[in-house]
Amino acid sequence: MPRRRPGALRAHRTRHPAPRTRAAPPPPRILGLSATTTLAVHRVEATYPDVLLFPGATSTALFRYRAFLIPGRRPLYPRTSVCPSCPGCALDDVREARDTLAEVLRRLPPRPAGELASVLAALDGRYAARTLPDPRAAAEGGAWWHGRLGEGAEGW
Template identity: 45%
Template sequence: MPRRSPGALRAEQPPTKSSRSHIRGISSGTCHAIHLIERRSRNAAHSVGFTAIALDKYERFVRTGGYGALFPANAACLCPGCDLDDVRHARDLLEFVLRKLPKRAHSELHRHLAPLDELYLRRTLPNPFADLDHPWWHRRFEAD
């Protein structure tokens, strides 16, 4: 009976939940630091990979086609998977990670977020009646 190669044996194994995902445009060192934060978080909504998903949702929202104003919408459901449909919640999660990162990784992620934040500010409308205690990305007009 022929022996199977190690690669063939690994291919049969299901992927593990702890496998890290690489975030496009972010160095592997910063991705590793993000992964550690995700693993150590005690919040049920902060599972491994939530940062990549939140960043993707945020980037897709601000880069939506057209030149008109964008209005963030509330998530239809508040479960951990669906709450990222609200781009403001996605930005909240990114801010959470940003504050927990070491200095070098913080700088890199901040440089990655800065142009997206600029687009968000440019494409959304300020709400003069918003609560000033909320972060700046919550103080924009939202969809009805």
């Protein structure tokens, strides 16, 4: 008895496949990160919602961190945000923006975390070079970027 070819069997099964559609458009790209890392970041923001992580928090924090480190030679002084309890306004303080990036970095899978870490390493070097250490903050502990001299509040 003749046998049907495997291709003929597969063609019969997949004659009218369901079209591939997306329920939602892809998330917007984060400047300076690959599409894979951007997707991983958006998954982290959707999976672990809290005060630091909300949809778009990483993009906003990275933009704020880069904007603070504009090219120049004079020392920079981070400022406290006017409304630190509001999630969006808290990112006006570059130290809070860096806290958000550290939280995302901690929760990312290894490969996207490595890409984000390399972007942050370059920005951290510029931040350390352009800000001055605060001798009083050394006793308080916390992340190293909180131990830099700051001035006043943002917008005051």
